Amino acid sequence: MPELSGPAVRLDARVDARDVELALTVREGELLAVVGPNGSGKSTCIQLLAGALRPDSGTVTLGGVVAAGPGVFLPPHRRRIGYLEQRPLLFPHLGVVDNVAFGPRSRGLPAAAARRRAGVELEAVGLAGFGGRRVHELSGGQAQRVAIARALAIDPDLVLLDEPFAALDAAATPELRRLLRERLRGLTTVLVTHDPLDVLALADGVAHLAAGRVVLRDGVDAVFQWPQTRFLADFVGLNLLHGTAEGASAVRLPSGGVVAGLAEVDLRGGGARAVFPPGAVSLFRDAPHGSPRNELPAVVTGVEDRGLVQRVSLDVAGQRIHADVTPSALRELSLGNGDAVVAVVKATQVTLHPAS
Numbered sequence: 001m002p003e004l005s006g007p008a009v010r011l012d013a014r015v016d017a018r019d020v021e022l023a024l025t026v027r028e029g030e031l032l033a034v035v036g037p038n039g040s041g042k043s044t045c046i047q048l049l050a051g052a053l054r055p056d057s058g059t060v061t062l063g064g065v066v067a068a069g070p071g072v073f074l075p076p077h078r079r080r081i082g083y084l085e086q087r088p089l090l091f092p093h094l095g096v097v098d099n100v101a102f103g104p105r106s107r108g109l110p111a112a113a114a115r116r117r118a119g120v121e122l123e124a125v126g127l128a129g130f131g132g133r134r135v136h137e138l139s140g141g142q143a144q145r146v147a148i149a150r151a152l153a154i155d156p157d158l159v160l161l162d163e164p165f166a167a168l169d170a171a172a173t174p175e176l177r178r179l180l181r182e183r184l185r186g187l188t189t190v191l192v193t194h195d196p197l198d199v200l201a202l203a204d205g206v207a208h209l210a211a212g213r214v215v216l217r218d219g220v221d222a223v224f225q226w227p228q229t230r231f232l233a234d235f236v237g238l239n240l241l242h243g244t245a246e247g248a249s250a251v252r253l254p255s256g257g258v259v260a261g262l263a264e265v266d267l268r269g270g271g272a273r274a275v276f277p278p279g280a281v282s283l284f285r286d287a288p289h290g291s292p293r294n295e296l297p298a299v300v301t302g303v304e305d306r307g308l309v310q311r312v313s314l315d316v317a318g319q320r321i322h323a324d325v326t327p328s329a330l331r332e333l334s335l336g337n338g339d340a341v342v343a344v345v346k347a348t349q350v351t352l353h354p355a356s
Ligand SMILES: Nc1ncnc2c1ncn2[C@@H]1O[C@H](COP(=O)(O)OP(=O)(O)OP(=O)(O)O)[C@@H](O)[C@H]1O
Pocket: 017, 018, 019, 020, 036, 037, 038, 039, 040, 041, 042, 043, 044, 045, 212
């Protein structure tokens, strides 16, 4: 079979007035998370891809087609892009099914076929039977599901997600993340987010933007274990251990240890990650007897004074985690680099995620 030529998305474009110059590629079927501080260029990135903004120089290539470049500019409706924003922005004068059918219809599908397609998409987001509803009869979470159905009903070449859960109440978010994870499988996607859990649950890779430039492009595991910038370290703020799923509620590390936790999504075997905050880790010189908790043999690789807490960096058989301990606990343990310790974490403080 011939190799697919080039990435699904290639952005290499400059917007003079914003001093934004972004260069990045996204592989076919990859979900790339774009993160960065306020004003770093995340929205500009989305606008360039969507066709809401024309670059002053450079090119935007989508599926091998130049969408923007010297003498070329495809407006949004000529790009096959599924767009999901913080707010669902449904047409208030149309019913649910017509909101979803609008895209396929305006791309030339006959009315009946477009409505059939809309029905399939609504069913896939758990809203079978909601087609006849009015938009104002939906909850915030249901409206966002309709927006997902609408975004995917056009068979997009590229899906853009701009803080898709930011406006939802926290209780609705895990279910929607699960749904998006399932619905986006195999679709090339760019996700802008301020939430590390979105990155964990959805992303294959991460692009870190600062001052209008891509300063780092890395895999999710690497970003969590070895954040290369202060921003990323603060952004992730969580420990991640990579391994393979062991049953429904544990991850087996390559070194052999097992970390039990709580799984939001069915792990289904294969790669899996255990995630927990540094504050959930206690350190001991020797394994505490009879503890039902996760115990991980580790070696101290550094101690950083963070004011109220001391952040201890630990090597767990080649993977890195952090423990936040009080200054007095650190003094009691009198820890130094190279010391062997046992890191203990309660299973209820560990969440487990499938690794894509
Ligand atoms: N409409 C605009 N006109 C001129 N400059 C703009 C405009 N929108 C954004 N900028 C500038 O472009 C740069 C990138 O902004 P952008 O909105 O892309 O950042 P962002 O990462 O999305 O920020 P946030 O997290 O606050 O949404 C910033 O310096 C910003 O001030």
